[in-house]
Amino acid sequence: MSGTSSPDTQEVVRLDAVHKIYGGAKGQKNQVTALDGVSIGLDRGTFTAVMGPSGSGKSTFLHCAAGLDRPTSGSVRLDGVELSALKERALTKLRRERIGFIFQAFNLLPALSVLDNVTLPLRLAGRRPKQDAVDEVLQRVGLAGMQQRRPGELSGGQQQRVAIARALVTEPAVIFGDEPTGALDTHTAREVLILLREAVQWARQTIVMVTHDPVAAAHADRVVFLADGRIVSSLERPTPDQVAERMTHLGAWGTERVAPEAAQVAERVAGAGVADGGLGQVPGAGGGSGQASGGRSVRPSVQAPAWEGLR
Ligand SMILES: Nc1ncnc2c1ncn2[C@@H]1O[C@H](COP(=O)(O)OP(=O)(O)OP(=O)(O)O)[C@@H](O)[C@H]1O
Numbered sequence: 253m254s255g256t257s258s259p260d261t262q263e264v265v266r267l268d269a270v271h272k273i274y275g276g277a278k279g280q281k282n283q284v285t286a287l288d289g290v291s292i293g294l295d296r297g298t299f300t301a302v303m304g305p306s307g308s309g310k311s312t313f314l315h316c317a318a319g320l321d322r323p324t325s326g327s328v329r330l331d332g333v334e335l336s337a338l339k340e341r342a343l344t345k346l347r348r349e350r351i352g353f354i355f356q357a358f359n360l361l362p363a364l365s366v367l368d369n370v371t372l373p374l375r376l377a378g379r380r381p382k383q384d385a386v387d388e389v390l391q392r393v394g395l396a397g398m399q400q401r402r403p404g405e406l407s408g409g410q411q412q413r414v415a416i417a418r419a420l421v422t423e424p425a426v427i428f429g430d431e432p433t434g435a436l437d438t439h440t441a442r443e444v445l446i447l448l449r450e451a452v453q454w455a456r457q458t459i460v461m462v463t464h465d466p467v468a469a470a471h472a473d474r475v476v477f478l479a480d481g482r483i484v485s486s487l488e489r490p491t492p493d494q495v496a497e498r499m500t501h502l503g504a505w506g507t508e509r510v511a512p513e514a515a516q517v518a519e520r521v522a523g524a525g526v527a528d529g530g531l532g533q534v535p536g537a538g539g540g541s542g543q544a545s546g547g548r549s550v551r552p553s554v555q556a557p558a559w560e561g562l563r
Contacts, residue, residue, distance in 0.1 A: 262293075262295045263293040263295055263296070264294055264296045264330070264458045265292075265317055265329070265330055265458070265460065266292075266294075266328070266329040266330075267290050267291055267292050267317060267327070267328050269290075269291055269325070269327070270287050270290045270291070270325070271285065271287055271289060271290075271323060271325045271326055272285075272286045272309075272312050272316055272323050272324050272481075273285050273286070274286055285480075286309045286312040286481055287309050287312050287313060287316065287323065287481045288480065288481035288482050289326070289481075289482065290326070290481070290483055292483060294426070294458060295458070296425075296456060296458050297452060297456035297458060298458060298473045299448065299449060299452045299458075299459045299461070299472040299473045300460045300461070300472055300473065300474050300475075301461050301462075301468065301469035301471075301472035301474070301475045301476070302314065302461065302462045302475075302476050303462075303466075303469050303476070303477050303495065303498075303499060303504075304477055304478035304502065304504065305499075305502055305503055305504040308480060308481065308502075309480075309482075310462045310478055311430065311462060312481075313462070313478060314428055314430060314460065314462050316328055317330070317428065317460065318330075318351055318353070318426075318428045319335045319338075319346060319351070322335075322336065330346070330350065331425035331426070333346060333350075348373060348376060348377055349422065349424075350424055351425065351428060352373075352418070352419025352422060352424040352428070353419060353427070353428055353429075353430070354412070354415050354416055354428070354432040354461075355415070355429075355430050355431075355432070356433075356434040356435050358403070358412055358414070358415045358435075359415065360403040360414055360415060360418075361403075362402060362404055363402070364402070365399060365400050365402060366390075366395060366399050366400070366406070366414050367386070367399040367400065369403065370386060370390065370414060370417045370418045370421055371386055371421065372418065373418060373421065373422050374421060377422070381421070385421070386421060389417045389421050390417055392417075392450070393413040393414075393447060394410075394413055394447075395413055395414065398410070407440070408435060408437075409436055409443060409444060412432065412433075412436060412440075412444050415432075416432075416444070416447060416448065420451060420457065423455070424457075425458065426458040426460060427448075427457060427458070427459045427460070429448070429460070429461035430461075430462050431462060432444065432448070432461060433445060433463070433465065434463070434464070434465075438467075441467075441468065442467075445468055445471040446471070448461070448471065452473075466492040466493070466499065469490070469492075469495045470491055470492040470494075470495055474486055474487070474488055475487045475490055475495055475498075477498055477499070484502070485498065
């Protein structure tokens, strides 16, 4: 554990006793405690998935950890910098220079080429893109030869690769993903997850990903589970069925959404080649009314903070 920003620092993200309370003055009825004393450290070069039932605080966790929202109390340090000490402009600069974001809905600029989308964060930061470095990133994500295409001329998976390249090109301290595979079909989602996994290995990239999908989560080094705004457990390098089982214990597929969620989990877990045994633990698994993950609706994502000030 350390608070410096030296490259050798193990913990890139550190949250201590973070509370986030929405709505009204203290003690008022309409208050919601979205985060209730979250403390966690995320090491450099690791891939962490954040899971939990709907409303458990996953998005709030991501927003606070990434400096998109300020905690009500507690400390968030990113790459050794205490975020609460930063004024808005400095926070924006830090997000632009030290954080990469990947969203469910890609958030590419349709009028720009692949190359211009990927190099945009560098140019916004006043840095001249180095052709070799950009070429390498595009090669790594499988977009070599597509530099001049527009996002509209790419598949969903290719568009997400552009977003990943855009996140990687600044060599950020950490990349935050908000359901980065939520809009992709099962096969494409797997390719994107493998790519993220590889980025952790070859670039020693730190990645934090919020997901509802046990198969996606199982690509991470560690899966952290939130319930009622608290970290209630974690699993190291779990299988998809271990993740699904843990989510079941958290009541993640609650009664009002049992059938679609459970069927979806069953499909995803089965698609990952996991033994059938794990599926029996998901209530309503195989219940039939769920849709394939590829048909999953795109839930509203956070605004694209990395591009604030662009227009
Ligand atoms: N801006 C806000 N104002 C008031 N309450 C909020 C706000 N944002 C989130 N909440 C509440 O905080 C709690 C945690 O929300 P959050 O979006 O972090 O959960 P989540 O785990 O990401 O949920 P989901 O999986 O459904 O996206 C919920 O009760 C939610 O209603």
